Amino acid sequence: MLRDPVVAIAGVTGAVGREFIATLNKRGFPVKKLKALASSRSAGQTLGFRGETITIEELREDSFGGVDIALFSAGSSVSRKFSPSAVKAGAVVIDNSSAFRMDPNVPLAVPEINGRRIAEHKGIIAVPNCSAITALMPLWPIHQKNRIKRMIISTYQAASGAGAAAMEELVASTRANLAGESFTPTVLPHPYAFNVFNHDTRIDPETGYNEEETKVIKETHKIFEDDRIAIGITCVRVPVLRAHSQAITFECEKPISESEVRRLLTNAPGVKVVDDRVRNYFPMPIEASGQDDVLVGRIRRDLSDPSGHSISLFVSADQLLKGAALNAIQIAELLPERVAA
Amino acid sequence: MLRDPVVAIAGVTGAVGREFIATLNKRGFPVKKLKALASSRSAGQTLGFRGETITIEELREDSFGGVDIALFSAGSSVSRKFSPSAVKAGAVVIDNSSAFRMDPNVPLAVPEINGRRIAEHKGIIAVPNCSAITALMPLWPIHQKNRIKRMIISTYQAASGAGAAAMEELVASTRANLAGESFTPTVLPHPYAFNVFNHDTRIDPETGYNEEETKVIKETHKIFEDDRIAIGITCVRVPVLRAHSQAITFECEKPISESEVRRLLTNAPGVKVVDDRVRNYFPMPIEASGQDDVLVGRIRRDLSDPSGHSISLFVSADQLLKGAALNAIQIAELLPERVAA
Numbered sequence: 160m161l162r163d164p165v166v167a168i169a170g171v172t173g174a175v176g177r178e179f180i181a182t183l184n185k186r187g188f189p190v191k192k193l194k195a196l197a198s199s200r201s202a203g204q205t206l207g208f209r210g211e212t213i214t215i216e217e218l219r220e221d222s223f224g225g226v227d228i229a230l231f232s233a234g235s236s237v238s239r240k241f242s243p244s245a246v247k248a249g250a251v252v253i254d255n256s257s258a259f260r261m262d263p264n265v266p267l268a269v270p271e272i273n274g275r276r277i278a279e280h281k282g283i284i285a286v287p288n289c290s291a292i293t294a295l296m297p298l299w300p301i302h303q304k305n306r307i308k309r310m311i312i313s314t315y316q317a318a319s320g321a322g323a324a325a326m327e328e329l330v331a332s333t334r335a336n337l338a339g340e341s342f343t344p345t346v347l348p349h350p351y352a353f354n355v356f357n358h359d360t361r362i363d364p365e366t367g368y369n370e371e372e373t374k375v376i377k378e379t380h381k382i383f384e385d386d387r388i389a390i391g392i393t394c395v396r397v398p399v400l401r402a403h404s405q406a407i408t409f410e411c412e413k414p415i416s417e418s419e420v421r422r423l424l425t426n427a428p429g430v431k432v433v434d435d436r437v438r439n440y441f442p443m444p445i446e447a448s449g450q451d452d453v454l455v456g457r458i459r460r461d462l463s464d465p466s467g468h469s470i471s472l473f474v475s476a477d478q479l480l481k482g483a484a485l486n487a488i489q490i491a492e493l494l495p496e497r498v499a500a
Numbered sequence: 501m502l503r504d505p506v507v508a509i510a511g512v513t514g515a516v517g518r519e520f521i522a523t524l525n526k527r528g529f530p531v532k533k534l535k536a537l538a539s540s541r542s543a544g545q546t547l548g549f550r551g552e553t554i555t556i557e558e559l560r561e562d563s564f565g566g567v568d569i570a571l572f573s574a575g576s577s578v579s580r581k582f583s584p585s586a587v588k589a590g591a592v593v594i595d596n597s598s599a600f601r602m603d604p605n606v607p608l609a610v611p612e613i614n615g616r617r618i619a620e621h622k623g624i625i626a627v628p629n630c631s632a633i634t635a636l637m638p639l640w641p642i643h644q645k646n647r648i649k650r651m652i653i654s655t656y657q658a659a660s661g662a663g664a665a666a667m668e669e670l671v672a673s674t675r676a677n678l679a680g681e682s683f684t685p686t687v688l689p690h691p692y693a694f695n696v697f698n699h700d701t702r703i704d705p706e707t708g709y710n711e712e713e714t715k716v717i718k719e720t721h722k723i724f725e726d727d728r729i730a731i732g733i734t735c736v737r738v739p740v741l742r743a744h745s746q747a748i749t750f751e752c753e754k755p756i757s758e759s760e761v762r763r764l765l766t767n768a769p770g771v772k773v774v775d776d777r778v779r780n781y782f783p784m785p786i787e788a789s790g791q792d793d794v795l796v797g798r799i800r801r802d803l804s805d806p807s808g809h810s811i812s813l814f815v816s817a818d819q820l821l822k823g824a825a826l827n828a829i830q831i832a833e834l835l836p837e838r839v840a841a
Contacts, residue, residue, distance in 0.1 A: 309804050309805075310804065311652050311749055311802075311804055313654035313734075313747040315656070315696045315736065315738065329694075330678065333674060333678065334678055337671065337674065337675055337678070348780055349784060350786060353670075353739060353740050353741050353785075353786065354740065354784055354785055354786040355656050355738055355740055355745050355784060355785050355816075356782070356784050357780060357782045357798060357814065359780065361780075362777040362778070362780055363777075364777050364778065366800060366801070366803075367758070367777055367798065367799065367800030367801075368800065368803070369780075376803065389803070389804040389805065389806065390803060390804050391749055391802040391803050391804030391805070391810070391812060392803075393654075393747040393749075393798065393812060393814060395656065395745075395747065395814070397656065397696055397738045397739070398694060398738070398739050398740075399694050399695065399696055399739075400694050404696050404736075406654040406734040406736065408652055408732055408734075417708070436703040436704075436705050436708055437703075437705065439689055439698060439700065439702075439703055439710075441697070441698045443690060443695055443696060443697050444694075444695055444696050445691060445694065445695040457698060457708060457734065458708065459707060459708030459709065460707070460708075461652075461732040462707075462709070462717065462730070462731060462732050462733075463650050463651065463652055463730040463731050463732030464650075464730065464732070465730065469732070471732055471734060473698065473734060473736070475696075
């Protein structure tokens with residue numbers, strides 16, 4: 160681990176930005192100095208960090224002098240614009256956006272899965288898409304023992320993935336709905352109160368897949384280093400605040416039993432089995448919220464595959480933590496000590 | 501159609517009971533006389549029907565004298581207890597509960613799929629489970645052309661499937677959540693506000709499947725008259741009031757194209773294609789609510805099956821209408837005129 164690094168957070172006022180700070184504190188991550196960066200709108204505001212009052216500065220190309228680790232979560236275009244300056248200034252960028260994920264020079268890292276790739280970075284390390292992390296955390300221990308050749312995933316995604324403004328829109332539109340008042344959405348494309356809708360990313364007019372789905376497919380291939388895994392996926396928003404859930408059915412190369420999967424997942428780091436059939440108690444997003452672990456349950460044979468190669472399960476994970484801020488800080492913890500330049 | 505029947509509604513104060521009345525009116529179903537039946541708690545209350553005030557009577561074994569059609573939606577145990585008396589009194593029972601669905605002497609009818617079975621009844625006709633109806637309406641026209649041999653379904657189910665009290669609990673618990681107040685659920689097993697949870701039916705401790713999932717599997721086999729269809733399914737409640745949604749991936753015996761599926765669904769009765777990739781506009785439960793049609797969209801190749809035999813789609817349908825009351829009244833419309841006894 161880097162000793163007492165200077166840490167910059169780009170996008171500090173966003174939903175993930177706030178969780179960067181909470182996670183640094185929760186994990187006792189050593190920070191020599193924190194630079195809080197955001198758009199000019201937020202510059203001049205202050206925030207408390209370990210007893211100090213820190214003034215938020217405008218994110219600029221010259222913001223990174225002396226910075227060792229730059230945590231980015233302000234969208235792809237911001238990452239594209241400012242990461243090069245951060246790298247040039249000598250910082251390691253840990254980027255939560257999709258800007259660099261598929262760049263062959265950028266490790267796409269989930270520490271529990273491919274942490275060894277982190278040391279190969281050339282200045283930038285990417286945090287995978289939150290839906291990819293949520294699905295792959297429980298699938299990796301299985302894939303290592305018995306290659307997963309096919310996955311079919313349906314997501315139940317929270318507002319937080321679209322940012323703090325989307326979380327506020329869910330609350331405000333639900334309040335309006337309950338009061339019988341009209342509400343015009345401005346952040347998301349459809350009314351969110353008591354509704355479910357296709358993920359709010361662009362749809363490829365040819366394939367019919369939305370960008371979230373395409374990201375999960377491509378990122379799974381990169382993280383698992385296996386381009387042949389066949390993936391079908393439907394990404395859907397549900398009126399939940401901050402944890403994503405997924406119904407996953409996967410098919411292995413060899414036969415696999417429910418008890419083998421349960422055993423592998425019980426011993427998997429970062430995964431918690433919540434699977435009580437008698438009490439009807441399984442992963443739920445309100446319980447995953449605020450937890451570091453990916454909750455997994457409803458582990459059972461996929462009845463549509465009589466060959467015994469397929470298992471179904473249900474997962475919930477905090478989109479802002481393991482899906483974003485926590486995964487980024489875990490990457491920072493694995494950064495090798497640098498030799499003085 | 502029966503001429504001017506006397507119609508009884510058992511469970512008239514429930515969520516489906518109210519929709520029975522609305523649907524009779526909307527479709528101009530001829531009713532000589534309406535008998536409104538409910539538990540003793542509701543007896544004595546009144547309701548308006550076609551300009552008349554009708555007093556709700558307690559549902560009893562002797563309630564069915566002179567009744568031609570008895571619409572039941574008061575739960576399985578009520579159907580089991582009172583249907584025999586209704587049949588004995590000469591009524592045709594159209595039952596919305598699961599009590600008789602798998603009885604080989606009882607047609608399990610979705611008029612658009614197997615309406616011809618209705619005439620075979622021996623006094624009772626069952627309305628299928630709402631999730632089964634929602635899935636099978638768009639799959640039937642495809643299955644007829646190119647046998648569906650495998651389905652994988654993830655549901656996004658509304659409160660209404662658990663009755664009016666569950667709908668009220670969703671509203672009340674969301675109100676409490678927004679006010680920062682605590683709320684103890686009494687109808688559903690888990691907090692519903694901004695949450696997602698496994699379907700609230702018993703889980704088979706051996707297989708891990710909940711009863712809703714088992715119903716969809718068995719009822720699909722009976723309705724499609726094809727026990728070999730392999731079905732994997734995950735049934736989940738989402739905080740939506742009255743329309744169920746589903747992400748469905750299915751595999752056909754022969755190759756099938758996206759355009760062929762779109763063409764078949766565009767011409768299917770009771771199905772409406774809502775599939776606009778440019779506008780990101782697809783089926784949503786708030787739009788399916790109050791509509792008779794099953795909305796279907798996101799029609800696209802399942803990328804996890806390179807053989808070209810599989811398609812994915814997303815559906816939303818009003819659980820109280822096509823999932824229950826509408827399907828029942830459609831069955832009533834197809835009842836053959838009886839020869840005088």
